[in-house]
Amino acid sequence: MERTNAFDVAYRDGDHGVKYLSRGPLIDWGVLRFLPGQELGRHYHERVEETFYFTKGAPRMVVDDRQMRIRPGDAVRLEPREAHNIVNDTDEAIEAVFMKTPHDPADKVKC
Secondary structure (H helix, E strand, O other): OOOOOHHHOOEOOEOOEEEEEEEOOOOEEEEEEEOOOOEOOOEEOOOOEEEEEEEEOOOEEEEOOEEEEOOOOOEEEEOOOOOEEEEOOOOOOEEEEEEEEOOOOOOOEEO
């Protein structure tokens, strides 16, 4: 068993960014928060499938060359090699839960 409290873990960039709540051995998952004007950064994974579940805000998500407006309650599952970015082009913070499987921390290709 593993227990983590999200309030005890820092975001990668202080008050925003990615926050892992569990890493391995089979799955990575956590939460992310981006303030207005911030973004995840376009990348893809060679072997990892990634799913985002959006809980707050309405960012623009770009998958390969397709753009979509997200709303709370949306879930987006990405296959390996699908390039993706989350852009907070709104006036409020956005938040989401993400899950990546299999656990492969080195599998990230910036593009």
